[in-house]
Amino acid sequence: MRIAVFSAQPYDKQFLEQENSQHGYELSYFDQQLNEANAELCKGFDAVCAFVNDDLSAPVLNRLKAHRVKFIAMRCAGFNNVDLVTAKSLELPVVRVPAYSPEAVAEHTLALILTLNRKTHRAYNRVRESNFTLNGLLGFNLHGKTVGLIGTGQIGLATAKILNGFGCKLIAYDPYPNPEYVSLGGHYVELEQLYSRSDIITLHCPLNEGSYHLVDEASISRMKEGVMIINTSRGGLVDTKALIAGLKSRKIQALGLDVYEQESQLFFHDHSGKIIDDELFERLQSFPNVLITGHQGFFTEEALTQIAAITLNNLTCLAGDQPCENELTHAIS
Template sequence: MTTAPFRLAFFSTQKYDITAFDSQLPKHITTEYFSQQLNETSVKLAEGFDGICCFVNDVLSEDVIERLHQLGVKLIALRCAGFNNVDLKAAKNHGIKVVRVPAYSPEAVAEHCLALILTLSRKTHKAYNRVKENNFDLNGLLGFNLHNKTVGVIGLGKIGTAFVKILNGFGANVIYFDPFTESDLAQSVSIETLYQQSDIIALHCPLTNDTLHIINEQALEQMKPGVMLVNTSRGALIDTQACINALKSRKLGYLALDVYEQESELFFKDMSCEIIDDDIFQRLLTFPNVLITGHQGFFTKEAVSEIVATTLNNVDEFIANSPLTNEVK
């Protein structure tokens, strides 16, 4: 007797997803790729599938999960580390398992964070454009050394740890705040001390009820004038309007973002011919000391390959009714 293949529906699919997953897909899993973001409207596309594979901006609310249950979906396989977009209580109530990719390549995100810091500090993006126009004037391109600067890291998980190791190689003075982790790679301090002492602050923590808008008006007031803030974790860790106000007052000297609180309406799409209605995002783009990339911190060959391998292994464990190594409860 031949067992029917496990049917897996992908949402928020990009071309690189299809190429990467098809290259490793086993015969006992069949897939269909949907470019649509999963939400209350598109959830109907999951009909007839055993499981779904989702990304960071898919909406897995209580209503969506209830509909998935009605459609017979038994597994939500997240091809990302974060799971703040999933109503875990609803999934549990409906008997739907949730798995994720907890660590694909911490170095990928850590290195991108460093790239943002060095780009802003040395203004290489501006220098590149000047040289393309045969302008070799150095005025306006004065930067600063990372060596001996105090860098505060909020969150010392796998990515934060990889980032600290890189910073130590640069000779930076690294401090960190993480109530759940101890490390001898850097000095542990209170969040208030980190705000007050850091020349650069990098966010490497998950988005939870406790970390929502951890960078707000009160936090910014405690920071040094001219501080650099870098977020490669989750957009809602910062209050964007508060950061805009701090940029206008010159309290915030530099801002680098690879994530944005309302990114689900923007990122992973070509909107070059569209009018963007998000006034807050458009305001951010007007500042010369703001650098934004479109959630590409994870996007290396090594990381994508690991995401595919871990996701498919998660699905295989579910099919085999084995313990789920990366289950989110």
């Protein structure tokens, strides 16, 4: 099988090559994001391996089908960038990696919470300059605080387990309750209650029509004064303009983002020598109580190993005409 790997970084090649020793596929790597303009690169390939910011809209899928691509393998959990209806109509199977070391993202979520709370990033810079004052570094105890989790799937559950160890009170919203979360002592509430009761709100749900801009001006207005908001899921879950307004009004005390709605133009590339034209992103960066990381929540050895293994195993199933539990298109009616 010939596989075109898009949005490929050196670490993608490292872990895919390690896993490919068991498969013997022909892997070709493209650092570009897949889009309609460069879909011609897929000529002669049996499968396309794509990532979170690649474009798999109807026009792109039609081009891939015309180039006789047989399979689409997403090496991520999210698939909001894939037109599954079109893929189904074109008989293009789409597979994904629904779970890869959920602890990786959960632990990064806690890293953002702890860094924003205890301001260790600012303390690091102060001490490097021999400034040992504590003014401006005041935090709070996580123990006893109420944390609202939106989504209690594998990553949300892993996050809840860690927070439970800190002695936090757990409340959550999820249309599909998880018995394991309840066994931790967590409680499910309606979104309205979660917004009004939570000291910290952390997002762990997929992006779809129902969850788009789940955090907006109206929902922020119902939150506690001084709330902390963390998003390590998908950028489109939050309205960036509403976040900025909430920060300016002091409603939001701290904001941690590992994802950003317009990240496809920024993340996974070095822009250090360039001027960033995204005014909303630059405005977010101007706040001292905002911490942004470049979609690195998944970035652990364990997670990358699992992503590579599951991705190639998914393709092996499809090539062998075997049922694949990680196929998306078969579930589309």
